Amino acid sequence: MTEPGRTRQLQRLIARVDRLIALGTAASGRITTVRLAVFVAGAVSVIALYRSGWYRTGNWTLAGVILLFIFIAAYHSRLEQRIHRLRLWKTIKSSHVARLQLHWASIPQRPTAVRDAHLYAHDLDLLGPHSLLHLIDTTVSDHGRGRLADWLLTQPSSPEEWHMRRRVIEELAPRSLFRDRLVLESQLAGEQEINGRRLRAVLSHPVGFPRLLGALALQAGLAASTITLGIAALLDWLPGYWMFSFAGYALVYFMTDQGEELLEHAVGVHGEMERLGRVLAFVERQAQRNSSSLRDLCKPLLSSPMAPSQYVRRAARILSAISIKAHPLVHLAVNALGPWDLWYANKLRRLQQEIHGHLPLWLDRLAEIEAASALATFAYLHPSYAWPIPIGDVAVKASRLGHPLIPAGLRVANDLHLEGRGAIQLITGSNMSGKSTFLRTVGINVCLAQAGAPVCAERFEWTWCRLACCIRIGDSLDAGLSFFYAEVKRLKAILDATKGRAAPPVLFLIDEIFKGTNNRERLIGSRAYITTMTGGNGLGLISTHDLELTDLEKDVPSLSNMHFQETVAAGALSFDYKMRPGPCPTTNALRIMELEGLPIREGQGGMHQVPPDESPL
DSSP, X not given: OOHHHHHHHHHHHHHXXXXXXXXXXXXXXXXXXXXXXXXXXXXXXXXXXXXXXXHHHHXXXXXXXXXXXXXXXXXXXXXXXXXXXXXXXXXXXXXHHHHHHTOGGGSOOOOOOOOTTOSSTTTTTOSSTTSHHHHHOOOSBHHHHHHHHHXXXXXXXXXXXXXXXXXXXXXXXXXXXXXXXXXXXXXXXXXXXXXXXXXXXXXXXXXXXXXXXXXXXXXXXHXXXXXXXXXXXHTTSSOSTHHHHHHHHHHHHHHHOOTTHHHHHHHHHHHHHXXXXXHHHHHHHHHTSSOSHXXXXXXXXXXXXXXXXXXXXXXXXXXXXXXXXXXXXHHHHHHHHSOHHHXXXXXXXXHHHHHHHHHHHHHHHXXXXXXXXXXXXXXXXXXXXXXXXXXXXXXXXXXXXOOTTSOTTTOOOEEEEEESTTOEEEEEEOTTSSHHHHHHHXXXXXXXXHHTOOBSSSEEEEOOOEEEEESXXXXXXXXXXXXXXXXXXXXXXXXXXXXXXXXXXXXXXXXXXXXXXXXXXXXXXXXXXXXXXXXXXXXXXXXXXXXXXXXXXXXXXXXXXXXXXXXXXXXXXXXXXXXXXXXXXXXXXXXXXXXXXXXXXXXXXXXXXXXXXXXXX
16 A cells, blocks of 8 residues: 555545544434433423322332433433544544645644754754654653654664564554554543653652651541540440540641642542553553563563552542542541541552652553554555665665655655765765755664664665764854854764774765865865775765865775756756766756846846856856
8 A cells, every 4th residue: 555545544534533423413412402301301290290199100200200311311421422532533543644744734743852962863854843753753641752752863772672662663553543542542531641750740749747657546546546435425334535535636637637738639649640541551451462562562561560550540549538628528527537538648648659669660661652653653654665674784775765754746766875884975966956855865764764663765774873964054152163163073073983893883974064164175174084984984975066076986995976966948947856876967056046136257247147148057
């Protein structure tokens, strides 16, 4: 199946969901009318029977009407829940269509910190709006989004870790129901994402006061004494000594009463745990069904003394017990009989301590599943993309390699064959011909490959490598760096990375080398830098406008020339964005200036066009 086929499949599914929502909404409207009719008819019938003196029949009728109304209301509630689930499901599927068609405004985005000092994050559009992370992020927690970003930004991982990650992604790719349910379960628990930092903060909040256990023991003893003395007084065994015991109990209660703080904290713990627990409970059920990579990934959850879902149920029970604070009379009555508040405050404290100990493991496993699910969704949406093949030789080889952030109708694919340590392809070409885009195409696909995802290519083979780019460099007023100095520092970092032989080779992508200085010094610096890079632990692509550098191919065996070019037709430039062997035979800077009405001849005193027969091209 191709991407257009997948789009049509999803659109048919969305149309089917729309029909189900319309049918459900119509049925809900009819049930609302029925509920009203049952209420009115029941009320009229019961009143009429009572007025006629048929009290027994009236009682039975009233009971029947109440039961019928409860049954209809319960069915109506379930129907509304199904409609709500369908609407959420439609949102999920619509976002998938948006990801396929690159409709960025319809793709949900959550903020992610941009790492300015990273060696390729900014250069390859990995983070931020309209980025790779924006495109593939279907995670439901901040930890999951962070893990997915780390897979893109921390490369390469160990081969063992990569193979395990790859198995999970391949296993989840065809399981669209699992992946969508993972998102759906989170959304059903609330609009906010699962936030590990917020949950840790809630669990770290102290419950009660320092001597809670002592106060609980004292209050329990006074309550037991009061009950015993009260029974003795009722049996006339003792005078009313229970009043003194109860006075002491009441004094301790009012001294230890935490007001509404305990209830608010219990609500916070339950609310945060419910979101996490609901998703983990779904993962637990799915992982237990059969032997799979997902089960292996979830083994620490399945083998723990108490599953996350059980902790959520415990938190719900404690919240229900503490929530009687919302009913003052009931609250006073149960606390008059025993230390209800202190007992459940202590249970809540113990629960928080237990959850706090398990939380890092839960968040870690969920983050792995979320990140793998996001890349599996990416694989499902792009069935024509190739699964990358790691090879032992130092090389990057690709057939029909394209950029995944360019729409399929505009994307131009190229082949790449870069093999051996020190191998460099020097890419020349006209302005706007595609040099920078091709460098980013190589880099972003290597990121996907090393994260475990499929790549936008017909075939892709590569060796584990460390990515380093010098494509987008800017000056920094805060750091006091000029553009050229920032470029020099980045190139130095790349050079230093290629010196070590123990680490994987560096795949470097350098666009317009030393573009921040004059022609003479740029040529001298570029020749020296490129020659040095051919002897290091790396391989890569370097683009340049300096055609004089193409002569290096004669002196450096591991360097080869490639180029992009344009064609001129009807006085306009056109580009096919295809990479070809050899140096670029054309330039177009003057043509672009001419087409925009800039003077290009010496002594030209205004915005005059060059006659066609005097065109520099």
